[in-house]
Amino acid sequence: MTLVMPARTDGKARTRFSVRAFLPAAILVFMVAVALAAPWIAPFDPLDQDLLALNQPPGPEHWLGTDHIGRDVFSRLVMGARTTLLVGLGGAFAAFVFGAGFGLVALSLGRVSEAILFGAIDLVRAMPGVLLALLLIVALGEGVGPVTIALGISFAPFFAYVARAIYHREAAKDYVTAAQLFGGDPLHVLRVHLAPNLIGGLVTQAAILLPRCIVTESVLSFLGLGSSPDAPTWGRMVAEASRYIELAPHAILAPVLAIVLLTLSLSFFGDNVRRTLDPLREEAGS
Amino acid sequence: MKFLANAGFDLGRMLIQALGIVVIVFLLARVVPGDVVDLKAIEGDLSASQQQEMRTELGLDQPLIVQFGQWSWRALHGDFGDSIRFGRPVGGMVRTALPVTLVFAGLSFVLALVLAIGIAVGAVMTGSRVLRSLVEIVNIWSIALPTFCIGVVGILIFSVWLHWLPVVGSMLLPILIIGIDGAGQIVKPLYEELREAATSTHVRTAHAKGLSPWRITVRHLLPTAVPVALALSGLVLAGLIAGTLTMEVLFGLPGLGSLMLNAIQGRDYPVIQAAILVTAIGLVVVNALTDLLHRMIDPRLSR
Numbered sequence: 396m397t398l399v400m401p402a403r404t405d406g407k408a409r410t411r412f413s414v415r416a417f418l419p420a421a422i423l424v425f426m427v428a429v430a431l432a433a434p435w436i437a438p439f440d441p442l443d444q445d446l447l448a449l450n451q452p453p454g455p456e457h458w459l460g461t462d463h464i465g466r467d468v469f470s471r472l473v474m475g476a477r478t479t480l481l482v483g484l485g486g487a488f489a490a491f492v493f494g495a496g497f498g499l500v501a502l503s504l505g506r507v508s509e510a511i512l513f514g515a516i517d518l519v520r521a522m523p524g525v526l527l528a529l530l531l532i533v534a535l536g537e538g539v540g541p542v543t544i545a546l547g548i549s550f551a552p553f554f555a556y557v558a559r560a561i562y563h564r565e566a567a568k569d570y571v572t573a574a575q576l577f578g579g580d581p582l583h584v585l586r587v588h589l590a591p592n593l594i595g596g597l598v599t600q601a602a603i604l605l606p607r608c609i610v611t612e613s614v615l616s617f618l619g620l621g622s623s624p625d626a627p628t629w630g631r632m633v634a635e636a637s638r639y640i641e642l643a644p645h646a647i648l649a650p651v652l653a654i655v656l657l658t659l660s661l662s663f664f665g666d667n668v669r670r671t672l673d674p675l676r677e678e679a680g681s
Numbered sequence: 682m683k684f685l686a687n688a689g690f691d692l693g694r695m696l697i698q699a700l701g702i703v704v705i706v707f708l709l710a711r712v713v714p715g716d717v718v719d720l721k722a723i724e725g726d727l728s729a730s731q732q733q734e735m736r737t738e739l740g741l742d743q744p745l746i747v748q749f750g751q752w753s754w755r756a757l758h759g760d761f762g763d764s765i766r767f768g769r770p771v772g773g774m775v776r777t778a779l780p781v782t783l784v785f786a787g788l789s790f791v792l793a794l795v796l797a798i799g800i801a802v803g804a805v806m807t808g809s810r811v812l813r814s815l816v817e818i819v820n821i822w823s824i825a826l827p828t829f830c831i832g833v834v835g836i837l838i839f840s841v842w843l844h845w846l847p848v849v850g851s852m853l854l855p856i857l858i859i860g861i862d863g864a865g866q867i868v869k870p871l872y873e874e875l876r877e878a879a880t881s882t883h884v885r886t887a888h889a890k891g892l893s894p895w896r897i898t899v900r901h902l903l904p905t906a907v908p909v910a911l912a913l914s915g916l917v918l919a920g921l922i923a924g925t926l927t928m929e930v931l932f933g934l935p936g937l938g939s940l941m942l943n944a945i946q947g948r949d950y951p952v953i954q955a956a957i958l959v960t961a962i963g964l965v966v967v968n969a970l971t972d973l974l975h976r977m978i979d980p981r982l983s984r
Contacts, residue, residue, distance in 0.1 A: 517698075518697070518698060518701040519701075521698035521699075521701060521702060521961065521964075521965055521968075522702060522705070522961050522964075523918070523919035523922045523923075523964065524919065524923070525922050525923040525926065526922055526957060526960060526961060529941070529945065529957070530705065530706070530709060530957060532945075533709060533945055533953055534709055606824055606825055607824065610824075610825075610827045611923070613827050613829075613830075614827055614828075614829060614923055614926075614927055617827075617829045617927060617930075618926060618927065618930065618942055619942070619946060620945065630827075630829075633829065633830065633833055634829075637833055637836075637931065640833065640836060640837055640841055641841050644837055644841070647833050647837065648834075648837070651830045651833055651834060654827060654830055655825070655826055655827075655830055658824075658825040658826065658827065659821070659825045659826075661825070662821055662824050662825040
């Protein structure tokens with residue numbers, strides 16, 4: 396089979412503008428910016444209760460209205476972006492470190508450590524993610540730190556499995572054998588020779604798991620386990636407002652739309668990352 | 682013979698997984714600071730000797746491994762002790778809640794498989810654009826839209842605005858939501874697998890023989906779809922757990938999920954342990970059963 400590559404005349408051909416690629420990234424950047432600048436954007440303290448203005452519809456003073464104890468929904472939404480993103484992204488990062496980090500080290504140290512680690516992971520995997528996260532939160536206590544760690548441990552197996560798959564694929568190649576024959580110690584070979592070739596697959600996996608991580612975070616905080624009550628998260632806002640759904644639908648719709656916008660953008664963003672980093676798989680799939 | 686050996690292997694793995702879960706859940710109550718006696722001591726003031734007496738009575742002064750043996754032996758017989766908050770036997774509470782969850786989860790599971798198979802087979806057979814984009818939409822839907830968000834919006838639309846359904850207690854909406862969500866977890870891989878099968882030679886022969894598309898679907902595509910769907914059903918089951926928890930809480934269904942969350946909020950450890958244990962073991966058993974069914978349907982696996 397001959398491949399005819401189109402001649403690339405200038406560098407611009409590569410960075411063609413497409414809404415599909417641009418919009419999700421733009422929304423994500425916007426949300427991170429809002430989260431960072433939250434204290435300066437929020438017009439009210441997200442915990443301040445205005446008991447004379449309960450369940451107010453959106454208006455000039457409270458842009459998105461107030462909730463059942465008179466807290467400003469817009470301020471809670473903006474401040475909630477902080478906790479939601481912090482825990483969701485932090486959880487995915489922790490999963491990456493736990494799963495890929497321990498996974499790769501165990502893999503490069505040999506068969507025995509691989510068998511032990513993955514045996515343990517298989518055992519843990521018998522418990523589905525949310526149940527495991529629940530269990531860990533019960534054991535570790537609630538709050539931002541424990542929930543992040545719980546998410547990290549629950550999602551770590553996905554990274555470990557991908558790490559194992561691509562490790563075995565890469566490790567069979569000649570350059571690795573050569574490095575091993577030269578007497579490089581396993582961790583050195585991993586760090587210098589293997590890691591650069593594994594990182595693409597792992598980043599792809601991270602991009603795929605990120606929306607799931609955010610969804611799980613919001614499910615946990617919806618269930619009242621996400622973080623402490625004085626740190627508003629979008630999931631918790633939905634849970635609290637769901638009891639007053641008839642009186643204040645806006646207090647529910649605002650965080651629901653925020654969550655959906657975030658997870659949708661992350662999904663499309665992840666899909667784009669996968670297409671960019673892993674073009675071969677895309678071809679095989681279609 | 683080979684089939685039996687494989688089934689035995691499955692059974693062994695299932696038992697090891699179940700044992701692992703029992704150990705983890707047992708340890709849960711140990712890592713949490715303070716035991717039952719401490720909690721009771723806070724409520725009614727027990728003297729130090731009374732506390733000691735109670736610990737001896739409950740076997741809490743025994744070595745950990747002995748405690749583990751006693752605890753799992755009793756758990757095996759459905760005895761999880763008494764609820765700290767309500768003082769009632771936990772076993773009874775679980776037995777009341779379990780049927781609700783079983784009906785809810787079972788119906789959602791079946792709906793998910795039927796929907797996924799229906800959409801995937803339909804998309805492959807007709808090749809219609811609408812059905813093919815439906816595969817994509819349902820897939821993105823289940824990845825990106827948390828079920829509780831859809832649940833709240835559903836309540837808002839169908840209960841509050843349209844008054845079609847009661848806000849609390851109706852199972853229709855949650856089953857639909859979880860069914861679609863579960864279908865989305867597997868519809869895409871199922872569709873891709875089927876599309877490959879549809880281009881295989883035996884399907885082409887069937888076309889060439891002049892069989893009707895309907896007959897080809899029933900005779901040649903469905904037999905491919907069902908084992909694949911079964912193999913993927915583990916994903917649906919995992920999603921079902923989160924879904925059951927959120928839907929039970931949101932729609933006020935008195936099932937295992939509601940029980941578990943109330944217990945977590947009230948720090949009622951015996952109930953938490955029982956609810957998590959029953960859910961996790963149930964899941965392991967269902968997973969093993971689908972594996973077994975998969976093996977029976979697809980003889981290639983036992984070769």
